[in-house]
Amino acid sequence: MSPLxxxxxxAVILFFIGAxxxxxxRNIIMVIxxxxxxxxxxxxALVAFSNYSTTGAGRGEVFVFVIFALAAAExxxxxxxxxxxxxxxxxxxxxxxxxxxx
Amino acid sequence: xxxxxxxPLVSFVITGLFGKRYFKxxxxxxxxxxVAVSWALSMYVLVxxxxxxxxxxxxxxxxxxxxxxxxxxxxxxxLTAVMLLVVSTVGFMVHVYSIGYMKDDxxxxxxxxxLNLFMFSMFMLVLANNYLLLYVFWEAVGLCSYLxxxxxxxxxxxxxxxxxxxLVNRVGDFGFGLGIMLIFLTVGxxxxxxxxxxxxxxGTGTITAICLxxxxxxxxxxxxxxxxxxLPDAMEGPTPVSSxxxxxxxxxxxxxxxxxxxxxxxQSQTAMLVVAxxxxxxxxxxxxxxxxxNDIKKVLAYSTISQLGYMFTALGVGAWTAGMFxxxxxxxxxxxxxxxxxxxxHAMSGEQDMRKMGGLKNKTKITYWTFVVGALAxxxxxxxxxxxxxxxxxxxxxxxxxxxxxxxxxxxxxMTAFYMFRLIxxxxxxxxxxxxxxxxxxxxxxxxxxxxxxxxxxxxxxGLVLGLPPEDGYIDHLLHPVFENVLGEVHHFxxxxxxxxxLSALIGIGGIMMAWLFxxxxxxxxxxxxxxxxxxxxxxxxxxxxxxxxxxxxxxxxQALGRGLWRGVDQLAIDGFVNNAAxxxxxxxxxxxxSQSGGVQSYLMTMxxxxxxxxxxxxxxxx
Amino acid sequence: xxxxxxxxxxxxSAFTIASALCVVLFxxxxxxxxxxxxxxxxxxxxxxxxxxxxxxxxxxLIYVGAISVLVIFAIMLTGHRTGDINVFFHKQAWIxxxxxxVAAAALIAVMATAEFNSSSNSQNPSDENIATMLFNEYSFPxxxxxxxxxxxxxxxxxxxxxxxx
Numbered sequence: 001m002s003p004l005x006x007x008x009x010x011a012v013i014l015f016f017i018g019a020x021x022x023x024x025x026r027n028i029i030m031v032i033x034x035x036x037x038x039x040x041x042x043x044x045a046l047v048a049f050s051n052y053s054t055t056g057a058g059r060g061e062v063f064v065f066v067i068f069a070l071a072a073a074e075x076x077x078x079x080x081x082x083x084x085x086x087x088x089x090x091x092x093x094x095x096x097x098x099x100x101x102x
Numbered sequence: 103x104x105x106x107x108x109x110p111l112v113s114f115v116i117t118g119l120f121g122k123r124y125f126k127x128x129x130x131x132x133x134x135x136x137v138a139v140s141w142a143l144s145m146y147v148l149v150x151x152x153x154x155x156x157x158x159x160x161x162x163x164x165x166x167x168x169x170x171x172x173x174x175x176x177x178x179x180x181l182t183a184v185m186l187l188v189v190s191t192v193g194f195m196v197h198v199y200s201i202g203y204m205k206d207d208x209x210x211x212x213x214x215x216x217l218n219l220f221m222f223s224m225f226m227l228v229l230a231n232n233y234l235l236l237y238v239f240w241e242a243v244g245l246c247s248y249l250x251x252x253x254x255x256x257x258x259x260x261x262x263x264x265x266x267x268x269l270v271n272r273v274g275d276f277g278f279g280l281g282i283m284l285i286f287l288t289v290g291x292x293x294x295x296x297x298x299x300x301x302x303x304x305g306t307g308t309i310t311a312i313c314l315x316x317x318x319x320x321x322x323x324x325x326x327x328x329x330x331x332x333l334p335d336a337m338e339g340p341t342p343v344s345s346x347x348x349x350x351x352x353x354x355x356x357x358x359x360x361x362x363x364x365x366x367x368x369q370s371q372t373a374m375l376v377v378a379x380x381x382x383x384x385x386x387x388x389x390x391x392x393x394x395x396n397d398i399k400k401v402l403a404y405s406t407i408s409q410l411g412y413m414f415t416a417l418g419v420g421a422w423t424a425g426m427f428x429x430x431x432x433x434x435x436x437x438x439x440x441x442x443x444x445x446x447x448h449a450m451s452g453e454q455d456m457r458k459m460g461g462l463k464n465k466t467k468i469t470y471w472t473f474v475v476g477a478l479a480x481x482x483x484x485x486x487x488x489x490x491x492x493x494x495x496x497x498x499x500x501x502x503x504x505x506x507x508x509x510x511x512x513x514x515x516x517m518t519a520f521y522m523f524r525l526i527x528x529x530x531x532x533x534x535x536x537x538x539x540x541x542x543x544x545x546x547x548x549x550x551x552x553x554x555x556x557x558x559x560x561x562x563x564x565g566l567v568l569g570l571p572p573e574d575g576y577i578d579h580l581l582h583p584v585f586e587n588v589l590g591e592v593h594h595f596x597x598x599x600x601x602x603x604x605l606s607a608l609i610g611i612g613g614i615m616m617a618w619l620f621x622x623x624x625x626x627x628x629x630x631x632x633x634x635x636x637x638x639x640x641x642x643x644x645x646x647x648x649x650x651x652x653x654x655x656x657x658x659x660x661q662a663l664g665r666g667l668w669r670g671v672d673q674l675a676i677d678g679f680v681n682n683a684a685x686x687x688x689x690x691x692x693x694x695x696x697s698q699s700g701g702v703q704s705y706l707m708t709m710x711x712x713x714x715x716x717x718x719x720x721x722x723x724x725x
Numbered sequence: 726x727x728x729x730x731x732x733x734x735x736x737x738s739a740f741t742i743a744s745a746l747c748v749v750l751f752x753x754x755x756x757x758x759x760x761x762x763x764x765x766x767x768x769x770x771x772x773x774x775x776x777x778x779x780x781x782x783x784x785x786l787i788y789v790g791a792i793s794v795l796v797i798f799a800i801m802l803t804g805h806r807t808g809d810i811n812v813f814f815h816k817q818a819w820i821x822x823x824x825x826x827v828a829a830a831a832l833i834a835v836m837a838t839a840e841f842n843s844s845s846n847s848q849n850p851s852d853e854n855i856a857t858m859l860f861n862e863y864s865f866p867x868x869x870x871x872x873x874x875x876x877x878x879x880x881x882x883x884x885x886x887x888x889x890x
Contacts, residue, residue: 003729004843007775008836010738014745014764016829021749023707023825024818029754029799031703033761036792037745040768043784050850051775052843058850061780062859068787069870073877075792079799080884086803087887098700707817707824714828721831 007048014041028082028092032075039071134197134214137190137221144183144190151183165234172292177231184426185228185358188433193221195553196346199441202550203342203448209253213340216253220246220347227355232293233282236359240278240323243355244271247347251339263335270332274322281315284308285366298365309366313373316363317380324356324410327384331649333407337399341444344399345437348406357413357429364422378418378499382510385411389517393524397454398443401525405480406436408514412495415507421498424491431491435479438557442473445550446529463530470530472554477526481519482610493606500602512609519613527617734774741767752813754800762793776849 018041021034043064050060082092089096165172197217204213223242230236244267252264286292288308289300304312320326325333336348347353360367360377367373385408392404409432416425447454449466463470479488492515500508641647697708744764751757765788772781815821859867 001837002841002843003734004841005836005839006734007771009833010741010771012829012832012836013742014768016825016832017742017745017749019710019828020818020821020825023703023710023821024814025749026813026815027754029796029803030757033748033757033796036761036788036796037748037764040765040788043780044768044771047772047775047777047780051777052841054843058854058858061777061850061855062863064780065783065859066863066866066870068783069874072787072792073873075795076877076881077884079795080881082799083802083885092803094703095701097702101698101700703815704817707821710821710828711824714824718831 002052004048004052008045011041011045011048014038014044026093026095028085028094029079031094032078032082035078036071036075039067043067132214134194134201136218137194137197140221140225141190141194144186147178148183148187151178151180170286172232172234174235175231175293176229177294178229181358181361181426182228184430185354186225188354188430189221189224189228192433192437192557193217193224193346195437195557196342196441199345199444199550199553200340200342203444204340213250213253216246216249217342217346220250224355228358231295233285233297234292236362237275237278237282240319240355240359241275243347244268244275244323247271247336250343250347251336253339253343257338260338263332263338266335267332270329271322274319274329276318277315278319278322281312281319284312284315288312294362301365301369304369306370310370310372313363313367313370314376316366317360317373317377320356320360320414321380322356323359324353324414325407326356326380326411326414327387328648330384330388330407331652334400334403337397337403341399341440341447344403345440345444348403348440353406353410354429354433357410357417357425360414360417361422361426364417367417368420374418374420376418378415378504378507381411381414381416381418382499382507382514383411384408385415385514386510386517387411389514389521392521393517396457398446398459398525398529399440399454401521402436402440402443405439405518405521408518409436409480412492412511412514415511416495416498419499419502419504419507421495421502424494424498428491428495431479431488434557435476435488438472438476438554439480441550441554441557442469442476445469445554446473448550457528459529460531466530468551468554472551472558473530474526475558477522481522481614482515482606483614484607484610489607489610493603496606497602512606515606516609516613519610520617523614523617524620730774734771737767737770737774741771755797758793758797758800761796762789765789765793779852779855 015038018034018037021037022031025031025034046060046064046067048060050057050063053060085097086092162174163171164174197214200213200217204210207213220243223239223246227236227239227243230239248264248268251267252261254260255264282292285297288304289297291297291300301309322329333348333353337344339347367377388404388407388411392401392408395401395404409428413425413428413432416422416428445466446459446462446469449462449469450459475486479486482489482492496508496511496515499511697704741764744760744767747760748757748764751760765784769781769784769789772778772784
């Protein structure tokens with residue numbers, strides 16, 4: 001198994017742990033944390049690819065920088081929403097966000 | 103030429119639309135005037151035709167669909183002229199009569215409007231020059247008949263009678279329509295001239311089929327057995343209606359149609375025989391029922407059916423001119439008789455049962471004498487119209503070799519004379535059976551008696567005018583060109599005919615005498631005879647239970663079928679299907695709704711699962 | 726350093742995966758947050774193994790330094806609940822676990838068997854190269870990202886503001 005594959009397998013495992021967390025936890029902030037976990041996994045995969053590629057050297061890192069910024073922005077917004085929701089409903093359970101119920 | 107039918111049409115429209123508000127009691131002015139002008143024009147046409155004029159005029163091309171071409175066209179030949187004579191004269195008289203009869207009726211304007219519509223339709227029917235136009239106006243006169251029978255529609259029996267007329271006619275018209283379609287299929291055209299010139303090219307089987315189908319229509323319209331059941335019930339309509347439509351004009355449409363189609367009918371021996379057989383059977387059948395009826399109008403109704411049977415018998419044996427002669431004569435005297443009965447009913451303030459009448463001859467002199475003239479005419483009393491016309495029919499059957507039909511005709515003639523004079527004796531002679539009504543009885547107003555007198559004249563004289571010398575008279579000459587190709591050999595008056603004539607005269611007088619015996623001299627005889635005849639008497643009284651048979655065989659099964667279908671198919675299957683479809687959809691909705699929980703994570707879960715399934719199946723498929 | 730140190734890779738990745746699992750499994754939010762910081766540090770270690778020091782530094786600065794602090798602030802500003810397991814985990818967690826496991830297994834199978842067109846040596850782009858690319862080729866996304874950050878800041882402030890009564 002080449003090193004590249006090992007890094008990728010690590011990334012996959014991290015990603016799906018985060019995915020499970022998103023689907024399974026009931027607290028909004030928990031969900032946001034797991035989303036950050038997924039971002040990290042992606043970043044790992046990107047850097048691994050960029051490191052072992054013949055033509056794309058360096059581009060992976062650039063992409064990762066952009067993702068850093070975007071992930072940070074998204075975390076900020078998400079947490080602001082969480083705080084607003086806490087003010088409104090006095091709890092952070094995702095199940096209470098069911099206004100779209102059919 | 104076009105004015106003849108169009109004037110009544112215009113009058114119908116105007117009277118019908120405005121009569122309620124503007125005309126009211128004056129409604130009759132426009133309608134009677136219209137018909138009067140039509141009558142004058144018809145007389146003019148008659149004179150022209152007698153002078154040898156003919157007309158076959160295409161007014162307007164109505165349908166041109168590929169090879170199917172139909173025009174609105176007018177054909178005038180002696181046959182048409184003769185029909186116009188009857189229709190316009192009797193129609194005119196009935197219009198005048200109705201002024202008096204229908205006075206104070208709520209639907210005064212409506213009556214005249216319908217009458218005018220009828221005149222329009224009847225005129226067009228007679229003037230049409232192709233079968234499709236004939237059929238259209240055939241239905242139109244049926245419609246008017248239906249409207250007028252149920253004129254007093256709040257009365258349930260009147261409405262039912264109208265429906266019955268409509269339905270029974272429909273049966274006949276169905277056959278008629280099929281016949282017309284068959285004509286078109288075999289010949290390719292529907293105009294009279296076109297069809298008659300190609301008659302020789304049609305095979306015998308087809309011709310017989312066509313004739314029988316056409317005759318079915320005639321059976322319905324002219325009330326022959328077994329489609330006669332509507333005519334007695336049609337007496338629910340006002341008496342002028344009975345006179346005009348059901349005695350003198352509409353019921354003659356069937357006879358007219360068969361006469362007009364003589365080139366086709368004469369090609370099929372079978373069809374002619376059927377026509378003659380049905381005609382004579384109906385003649386004697388209806389006469390036997392008329393013998394024992396107690397309602398004055400019903401007697402006349404069965405008499406009409408019987409006389410129409412005579413006409414069809416004549417047509418069926420090939421005595422075309424005899425049949426038409428009888429049509430003309432019958433139109434006048436039956437129209438007269440009905441109007442007379444209306445006058446009697448008016449005098450008796452609405453009573454129609456003869457058992458309550460009696461002794462009216464002193465109180466309603468004009469009615470009485472005109473009625474006697476009409477009755478003598480129909481009984482074949484020597485010298486009056488019916489004598490000549492009926493005799494020519496009987497002679498025709500005899501000479502063409504149909505002995506049994508001749509004998510049947512004679513018996514029916516005897517019965518005719520009997521029941522007519524039974525009617526007269528019960529109504530006008532003897533002691534009044536209902537004192538109160540008798541006290542109120544009075545002669546009818548002039549508007550009613552004048553038409554009676556006017557119609558009595560041709561009833562008496564038209565035989566002399568048209569029928570002499572017998573079988574070679576004016577009417578034979580007039581109609582000869584129409585029936586040129588189908589008359590066969592023309593028989594001239596001989597000694598044998600003199601004997602036959604005397605025989606039928608004697609039969610007629612014999613009937614009158616017997617009636618006198620039964621109802622004047624020895625009034626106890628009818629009851630005794632009725633008891634002796636037992637079953638026959640009851641059968642005749644109940645019209646041989648034909649209506650009951652119809653109910654049992656046709657109406658009840660159909661109604662049961664309808665009910666069954668309603669419950670089984672409509673309610674169960676169709677409603678069930680629709681309702682259950684809706685329930686099914688709602689059920690699915692209810693089942694699926696919980697998935698819309700509003701929780702984001704469940705949505706995510708579903709999405710994720712879906713993506714997974716898709717990917718794996720794609721992977722598997724492309725393995 | 727072009728060779729690949731298997732042992733250090735295994736240790737660091739084990740640490741990272743364990744921390745990630747702790748993030749998801751702990752009921753206490755603060756514990757989860759701390760585990761998250763641990764996993765971020767582990768990932769930074771991975772970056773260093775991949776010879777991407779710049780990225781590792783940025784990771785520690787941004788994630789550990791900013792985002793984690795943000796998360797902990799949020800946790801502090803809101804309460805947390807106690808209760809049985811259903812308060813913390815969905816009912817559907819039981820389904821989600823095998824599903825994710827299956828998906829992970831599938832992907833791993835792909836990764837393990839795919840043929841990557843890669844060089845066996847690791848390329849080590851120098852920081853200079855990265856910077857050049859960032860400011861020349863990818864300057865447009867760079868500027869856009871700054872715009873996004875601006876919007877995010879404004880949005881977050883607006884969202885979290887208290888209503889003035």
